[in-house]
Amino acid sequence: MNQIGNSVNGKAATKAVKLRTRPWAAVLILTLGIVALGLGIAVSISFGAANIKLSEVWAAIFQFNPDLTQHQIIQELRLPRVLGGAMVGASFAVAGAIMQGMTRNPLADSGLLGINAGAGFMLAVCFAFLPGLPFMYLILYSFLGAAVGAGLVYGIGSLAKGGLTPVRLVLAGAALSALLSALSEGIALYFRIGQDLAFWYAGGVAGTKWFQLKIMFPWFAIAIIGSIIISRSITMLSLGDDVAKGLGQRTAIVKLAGTVFVLILAGSSVAIVGAVGFIGLIIPHLTRYLVGVDYRWIIPCSAVLGSLLVVLADLAARMINPPYETPIGALIALFGVPFFLYLARKERREL
Incomplete structure (x- = not known):
């Protein structure tokens, strides 16, 4: 009887997902988002301490002349910076979407659940005890730190009476993030590596190099490809474990795969730009509002909108107080903190 009930509930849930999905809006967002992203990248490359014409940007990309200083600036400094920002924005946004879908927690975000702080702490350990470590190994240690941070948050949150709730999970994440950040700062002071870690504390794409992107x-x-492959299963999980099992989903395997993808996306992004938060909180909510609840559309749309957000935030960071730069983490937090407070208040009213 339970299997029959689960099957009926699963069919009803699948029908509800179809009714609450807007494929036309998703296609429109993907099309316009990619066009806007291309324009944003072009403008971001052309703008800086030395403004460069868009025609020169085109020539530097497709007809590179190493003898021209402007071409060297574009190829060696601005292009990897902008492409790195686009990759990082997509990574944080998709990681947040997967976390929110798997946990059914509207407050889930790699920056709020200790993943970014764990990755940053491991980077501090590497700078202090393993100086000169190649970037490839920094990424691997960043993955490890992200995994430890996530494991501790879920472990601490599970100890509370009544089990995990969205608010308890975020509180555990905030407490652990504060602890790991304090330990990172202590290591930085004791080993005098504060300047090396300052970039990761503030968050920014300045200084991104081609070898890092490679x-x-x-x-x-x-x-990203793996996330798209499991996107249908994430949709089922977002409706509840019972519904997902009723539809034949192997929930444990899907959750393991989703967790691995989140750690890869968040860990590698922290190694590039530092602990930039709120991207994975804002973008998935905005995307769900626009395209509906089907993660087959949410994940690719989140990737495009996340890339666009970071590219535009990096451009704004250079325009606020030139020739100095404002950390993009601070700019995004200006929108992220009020949005988080709104969601937390809404979640509290629903408890």
């Missing part, structure tokens, strides 16, 4: 890109591509 190392990150395979991990990024595998995690």
